[in-house]
Amino acid sequence: MSTMDEPTPGGISAGAYESAQQNPDFIELRGRYRRFAFPMTAAFLSWYATFVLLSVFAADFMGTLLWGNISIGLVIGLGQFVSTALITWLYVRHANSRLDPLAEKLCHELEGSL
Amino acid sequence: MSALSAGLLATDVLAQEASTPGSPGVNITIFGLFVAVTIVIVLRASKFNKTATDYYAAGRSFTGRQNGVAIAGDYLSAASFLGITGAIALAGYDGFLYSIGFLVAWLVALLLVAELLRNTGKFTMADVLSFRMRQRPVRTAAAISTLTVSFFYLLAQMAGAGGLVSLLLGVTSDIGQSVTIAVVGVLMIVYVLVGGMKGTTWVQIIKAVLLISGAAVMTVWVLSKYGFNLSNVLGAAVDNSPEVGEALLAPGVLYGGSTLTQIDFISLSLALVLGTAGLPHVLMRFYTVPSSKEARRSVVWAISLIGLFYLFSLVLGFGAAAIVGPDAIEAAPGGQNSAALLLAFELGGTLLLGFISAVAFATILAVVAGLTITASASFAHDVYANVIKRGKFAADGEVRVARITALTIGAVSIVGGILAKDQNIAFLVALAFAVAASANLPTILFTLLWKRFNTRGSVFSIYGGLLTAVTLIVFSPVVSGSPSSMLQGVDFSWFPLNNPGLVSIPLAFFLGWLGTVTSKEYNAEKWAELEVRSLTGAGAEKAVVH
Numbered sequence: 001m002s003t004m005d006e007p008t009p010g011g012i013s014a015g016a017y018e019s020a021q022q023n024p025d026f027i028e029l030r031g032r033y034r035r036f037a038f039p040m041t042a043a044f045l046s047w048y049a050t051f052v053l054l055s056v057f058a059a060d061f062m063g064t065l066l067w068g069n070i071s072i073g074l075v076i077g078l079g080q081f082v083s084t085a086l087i088t089w090l091y092v093r094h095a096n097s098r099l100d101p102l103a104e105k106l107c108h109e110l111e112g113s114l
Numbered sequence: 115m116s117a118l119s120a121g122l123l124a125t126d127v128l129a130q131e132a133s134t135p136g137s138p139g140v141n142i143t144i145f146g147l148f149v150a151v152t153i154v155i156v157l158r159a160s161k162f163n164k165t166a167t168d169y170y171a172a173g174r175s176f177t178g179r180q181n182g183v184a185i186a187g188d189y190l191s192a193a194s195f196l197g198i199t200g201a202i203a204l205a206g207y208d209g210f211l212y213s214i215g216f217l218v219a220w221l222v223a224l225l226l227v228a229e230l231l232r233n234t235g236k237f238t239m240a241d242v243l244s245f246r247m248r249q250r251p252v253r254t255a256a257a258i259s260t261l262t263v264s265f266f267y268l269l270a271q272m273a274g275a276g277g278l279v280s281l282l283l284g285v286t287s288d289i290g291q292s293v294t295i296a297v298v299g300v301l302m303i304v305y306v307l308v309g310g311m312k313g314t315t316w317v318q319i320i321k322a323v324l325l326i327s328g329a330a331v332m333t334v335w336v337l338s339k340y341g342f343n344l345s346n347v348l349g350a351a352v353d354n355s356p357e358v359g360e361a362l363l364a365p366g367v368l369y370g371g372s373t374l375t376q377i378d379f380i381s382l383s384l385a386l387v388l389g390t391a392g393l394p395h396v397l398m399r400f401y402t403v404p405s406s407k408e409a410r411r412s413v414v415w416a417i418s419l420i421g422l423f424y425l426f427s428l429v430l431g432f433g434a435a436a437i438v439g440p441d442a443i444e445a446a447p448g449g450q451n452s453a454a455l456l457l458a459f460e461l462g463g464t465l466l467l468g469f470i471s472a473v474a475f476a477t478i479l480a481v482v483a484g485l486t487i488t489a490s491a492s493f494a495h496d497v498y499a500n501v502i503k504r505g506k507f508a509a510d511g512e513v514r515v516a517r518i519t520a521l522t523i524g525a526v527s528i529v530g531g532i533l534a535k536d537q538n539i540a541f542l543v544a545l546a547f548a549v550a551a552s553a554n555l556p557t558i559l560f561t562l563l564w565k566r567f568n569t570r571g572s573v574f575s576i577y578g579g580l581l582t583a584v585t586l587i588v589f590s591p592v593v594s595g596s597p598s599s600m601l602q603g604v605d606f607s608w609f610p611l612n613n614p615g616l617v618s619i620p621l622a623f624f625l626g627w628l629g630t631v632t633s634k635e636y637n638a639e640k641w642a643e644l645e646v647r648s649l650t651g652a653g654a655e656k657a658v659v660h
Contacts, residue, residue, distance in 0.1 A: 012653045018642040020652075029649055037225045045387070048218050052383040055211070055365040056376045063207075063364025068345030069352065071363045073207055080214045081421055087221055088417050095229075095410060103650045110652035 012110050020110055029102045036094050044087055051076050137464050141282045144472035148324075149301065152476075155316045156309035163310045165658065169513045170237040170491045171401040172312040173658035178408035182415020184315045185399050187322030189216075189390075189416065190423055191267075191481040192274030192451075193543035195325060195474060198424070199457075200450030201541075202431020204440055206351070206362030208369055209431055211379070212544070213424035215386025220420065222391040222555075224413045229406035230562045230648040231397060236655050238488075239394045240496040243557055243576075246640030247569040250501050255576040257496035259553040260394040262580060263546055264489040265530065267395070268482060268523070270542035272298070272531020275478045277448035277539075281455055282471045292532050298475070299528040302482040306490070306520045311402060314483045321480040324473045326419060329426040332454075332470070335461050336433035347429060350436035362435065378611045382544055385615030389547025392554030395488035404657035433457055451539055482527070490519035533600060544613055545587055552579030552618035556626045562648060565641055567630050574629030579622030586614035 020026055054062050055073060062073030163169050176184070194216065201209030235241035240256035272295055279285050279294040305313055340346035352362055361367050369379035390396060400409045434443065434453040437460050446452040458470035494516035499505065534542060556575045560567040586609045587593065595605035611617075647653050 014639045014643060017646045018639060020646045020650075021642040026646065026650070030645070033649060041222070041225055044218060044221050048214070048383075048387055051214065052211075052380060055207075056369070056379050059365040059370055063361075063366075065363065068343075069348035069363055070345050071207070073365055074210070074363070077207075077210055077214055080218055081425065084218055084221060084417065084421060088224060088414055091225060092410065092414055100407065106646075106650040107652040110646070110650065 016110055020106060023106065025102060026106055029099065029106065032094075032098050032102070036091065036098075040087055040091065044083060047083055048080060051080055137468070138283045140464050140468035141471050144468045145475050148320075148472050148476050149479075152305070152317045152320060155320070156305055156313035159312040159316055160308045160310065162312060163513075166237070166495070166512050167655075167658050168312065169310040169516065170398075170487070170495065171655075172310070172315055174402060174404050174655065175312075175657050176315060176402045176408075178403055178411025179415050180315070180319060181399060181403050181408070181412040183322045183419065184318040184402075185396065185412055185416040186326070186419035186423070187318030187320075187477075187480055188395060188399060188484045189420055190322065190325055190477070191539075191543065192271055192278070192474060192478050193539045194423065194427065195329070195477055196274055196278070196451040196454055197539035197541070197543065198427050199431045199434060199454040200443065200452070201368075202428060203351075203434035203438070203443055203453040204358075204450050205367040206358065206432070206435070207365050208367050208379075210428060211383065212386065213427060215383055216390070217417070217421050217424055219387045219390035220413065220417045222388065223396070224410070224417065227391045227397070227558060227562070228400050228409045228413050231558070232400045232403070232406045232409040233648045233651045233654045234562070234644055235401060237398070237401060237495050238492050239397045239554065239558070240492065243561055243572060245561065246637050246644050247561075247572050248635075252569055252572045252576075253496045254501050255573050255580075256554075256557075257492045257501075259549075259576050259580050260492040260496075261489050262584065263392075263394055263550045263553065264485045264492075264523075265527070266546035266549055267393070267543060268485050268489075268527035269530040269534045270539050270546065271478050271482045271485070272527050273534040273542055274451060274539045275475075275531060277451040278455070278471065278474055278478070281446060281448040281452045282467075288532075292528075295531050296528050298479060298482070299524045299531075302479055302486060303520055303524040305479070305483040306486045307517050309483075311487055314480070314487050315399075315402060317476075317483060318480045321473070321476045322419065325477055326423055326426075328470050328473045329423055329430065332433075332458060332461060332466075333426040333429045336429050336437070336457070339437070344429070347432050347436055351432040354436050354439045357440065362432075374610055377616065378613060381548075381611050381616035382613040384619055385544055385548035385551050385613050388551035388555050388615075388619060389544075390550075392550035392558060393547070394492065394550075394554070395484050397558075398488050398491065399484075401655070406651050406654070430454055430457060437461070486520050486523050486527075487516075489523050490516040493519040541612075545592070548587075548613050548615040548618065549580065549583045551615060552583040552622045553577075554579075555619075556623045560626050560630070562644070564630075565645075566636065567626070568633050568635040568637075570633035570635065571626045571628075571630030575622050575626030578625035579618055582621055583614045583618040586611070586618060590614065 064072050066072055167173055198212050231242050234245055239260055240253045243256040244252040275295050275298045279291055285291055352360055355362055358367055369375045403409050434457040438456045443450055443453045455471055459467040494512050498515045499512045553576050557572050589607050589609045590612055591607050592612050593599055594601045595607035
């Protein structure tokens, strides 16, 4: 067991990590990350489940042709591509503006104290 | 499983008489060219392989974009190119499910895994899983699971090599195919032994560029024949598929037969969407970049390229049905896995077929090399260096063991590939996804995000998920008891679903919880280190400067 003064393999002492975990900046960073990532995960998984379950239990509905030979199911399937691109873009924007500055600040505080 | 889907998964035995399209000479020449160019690159890359960080993680020196292209190269395996195109050509809508699951799955990696993992680990998945747990039990479990998932994935790639060879070189005898699988195996061992992660990554980058450009050219070509109207392509596919007809456009060709096949479809969907972020060879790629920000860029590049490619494969699949036709596809050696290649031949003749098949070969080679380096790194770094030697070994010992392991894995996968060569590749890969989603993903998510999680929870979840998934596969119709099973003439199947995900994935999450709440162990110090490191990047492994 390492003590408060013994550095971890990363060169930062275990005590430094424990106090960083209580740092209001860190708690804010964790909140910002989780408040985005968790609901978004729930959203894309539900949207995917909608596609899968409709394909299985409402095959006739999904097979209905909208324009020419394009079925509703194909449109919802392609909608999964659109939503994936959208969520990726939203996350990168969120991470760049809301997560990275705070993470870098905390990282410098921890590594700078070596 | 419905009769139709059984038929789709089985290779047509009568097809052995069919002739080879194109010219084996051209095919071999183009493939030889690819091997020559990549070997030179691998040799150049090998000059920098000095330390374990170089060998396993390419010195963490790749940029996010390079790594993203390499991830696409790793991920768009023969399953995506040959398997999905074939599945869409014969089953239409139901084949498209693979593309959607394989793509949406990347959001799990992007939002929950890639950056946290990059900040916390060193070389392997087990580094993260054992970070705040008791080392030996968790590391051993994670290594066993890594080796198992990699084995299933290797099996699929080798099976693809077998089918491909029979089509391209006109090799229809079992011995001839086995020899060619062995040649692919030996080549991949050379790449991994000499080039390490850096060499392997460059092979994947080159292959990804070739594969995506080749698919783009074919897609535009197909669309141009139908006035750049997707609806017309679908219409032509329906007209040219007398047996399936309009059903190509709706769900149900593969999975509509009964309640059982419907549940199988749900099981497959679950495994696809949760599998990616648990694949050790994908996770290991995040260690080849210098920071978590670059890991994020990698995933964005990977998602863009993979999404684009799956849009192409939709056109290629329906295009193959429209232009080649389902009868010709099923009659060809290699069965439905040959749809993309037959389409290339119909469009651009011998030369395009030669190019596309060289790309397909390269695909298999690159993916197999990536899997081999992952499996050998896991054995050498997790089992040998940390469990057997407990961190006390000669400086070059770990890399030496990794190289020996690569040799062994190469041999085993050659044998497995010969056994599995008649199965649809996308379907086989889905099994690897099911095992990864069961054995790895619950533990990865719990260890990164759940404070209370501990050693017993990890061990319960990894072994529970792994054993359940593998056992259910062994006793499923995939292995015995159906016309398309790997083993014919015996029937010991009692589990009705082809994909175990629906049972094994929730069970593994439950076991992770159960193990955790029945154990009092909790390491507050290591949890603080893991959580702070994972989110801030403080203390994360840095790039190597040569």
